[in-house]
Amino acid sequence: MIEIRNLTKSYKKHTALQDVSLDIKQEMFGLLGPNGAGKTTLMRILATLLTPTKGSVRMGGIDLADAEQIRPIIGYLPQYFHLYPQLTALEFLDYVAVMKGMNRPSERREQILYLLEQVNLTDKARAKIRTFSGGMKQRLGIAQALLGDPRVLIVDEPTAGLDPEERVRFRNLLNQSSLSRTVLLSTHIVADIESSCSRVAVLSRGQVAFAGSLTELQACAEGKVWEAELGEREFAAYKPHEIVSARRTGHGMLCRIVSESRPAGDSIPVRPTLEDGYLALIGGDRRD
Numbered sequence: 001m002i003e004i005r006n007l008t009k010s011y012k013k014h015t016a017l018q019d020v021s022l023d024i025k026q027e028m029f030g031l032l033g034p035n036g037a038g039k040t041t042l043m044r045i046l047a048t049l050l051t052p053t054k055g056s057v058r059m060g061g062i063d064l065a066d067a068e069q070i071r072p073i074i075g076y077l078p079q080y081f082h083l084y085p086q087l088t089a090l091e092f093l094d095y096v097a098v099m100k101g102m103n104r105p106s107e108r109r110e111q112i113l114y115l116l117e118q119v120n121l122t123d124k125a126r127a128k129i130r131t132f133s134g135g136m137k138q139r140l141g142i143a144q145a146l147l148g149d150p151r152v153l154i155v156d157e158p159t160a161g162l163d164p165e166e167r168v169r170f171r172n173l174l175n176q177s178s179l180s181r182t183v184l185l186s187t188h189i190v191a192d193i194e195s196s197c198s199r200v201a202v203l204s205r206g207q208v209a210f211a212g213s214l215t216e217l218q219a220c221a222e223g224k225v226w227e228a229e230l231g232e233r234e235f236a237a238y239k240p241h242e243i244v245s246a247r248r249t250g251h252g253m254l255c256r257i258v259s260e261s262r263p264a265g266d267s268i269p270v271r272p273t274l275e276d277g278y279l280a281l282i283g284g285d286r287r288d
Contacts, residue, residue: 001026001182002046002152007055009041016041018206020055028178030193031186033203034282039186040079042203043156046184047076059152072101075145077138079157085130089121089140092129096144115143119173135166142173153183159192171196190275204282214274221272221280226257228267241283244276 002024009017017038033039044050046057048067057064064070084092090112097108116122119139124132132140138158145153155174159167175196177183185196193200193214200217202210210217225244231252235243244256256270257263258279272280 001060002184003056003058005056007042007045007057008053009038009045009050010053016206017045017052020203020206020208022201022208022211024182024184026178026182027199028175028183028185028197030197030200031184031203032188032190032193032200032278034188037203037282038206039188039203040156041206043076043078043154043184043186046152047074047078047154072148073151075148075150075153077141077145077153077155077158079160081141083129083137083140085128087129088126089116089129089132089143090125092140093144093147097147100148102148111147111149112143115146118146118176119143120169133166135162135170138162138166138170139173142170142177146177151181153177153181154186155183156186157188158185159187159189167192168195190278194274202278202281209281217281218272218274218277220278221258221276223269224258224260224280225270225272225276226259226263226267227254227270228257228263229254230263234264241279244279 002022004020004022007017007020008015020042031039031042041050045052046064048064048070059070060073062069087095093112093115094108097112102108102111116125119142121136121139121143124136129137129140142155145155158174159170162170171192174183174185185192187193197214199213201208202217210220229249229252235246235253235255238257242257242259244258246253246255258276
């Protein structure tokens with residue numbers, strides 16, 4: 001559905017993306033990477049808001065350069081998006097629908113009411129947006145992205161700042177949406193990928209460090225994950241990106257360590273998680 005070939009985005013003194021190539025089917029596809037890895041730049045290019053320096057993208061056989069053909073098949077929810085707090089949910093979605101070229105009032109209303117039901121906001125249809133919680137605003141955001149029934153849904157860091165219950169609800173909503181379209185989920189939260197996606201790409205410093213299944217990503221840390229009890233001096237000697245977790249014990253710190261070599265002292269190998277595989281890949285590129 002989405003074919004990305006050698007995509008590069010350069011600025012005067014900075015290259016945000018370098019030779020990115022991906023194939024994304026009708027699926028829930030995850031884009032994982034630390035802050036500053038180039039995820040948002042890629043999302044904005046796919047949403048036709050940025051022009052790449054070089055490379056090509058095709059969606060459903062349509063060249064991304066043909067914005068008039070591409071935009072009607074895309075739904076986009078950026079990390080930061082503007083809502084009109086003085087409007088009700090109904091009024092806001094009707095405004096967006098008109099902007100998307102849905103000119104028949106009856107068609108707009110039917111789809112708006114359907115989407116409000118899908119995002120569990122029917123009872124808030126006539127409430128002012130200024131009264132909404134963060135999770136409700138995110139759900140309204142996904143409703144506006146789904147107006148017009150797009151074939152591709154692009155969402156950038158959608159669960160950042162949500163409480164655990166809202167995060168689960170939002171992930172379930174995205175999973176439901178992926179049954180009939182391609183959903184591209186960009187995030188730095190591994191749990192969002194693990195619970196939602198069948199395949200994932202990892203961006204690091206603007207390049208694709210990995211693309212494949214979750215099992216294959218997890219395997220990137222095979223033989224590199226250890227559990228060890230460290231004293232204060234030993235703990236301080238490790239680089240921050242090598243220690244995944246640590247908790248104090250009576251004799252020091254019990255640590256989970258991702259490292260190419262076995263830690264000194266009493267350490268035992270442990271089975272890697274998806275997060276371990278991700279951290280083994282990006283190493284010192286952790287910026288969040």
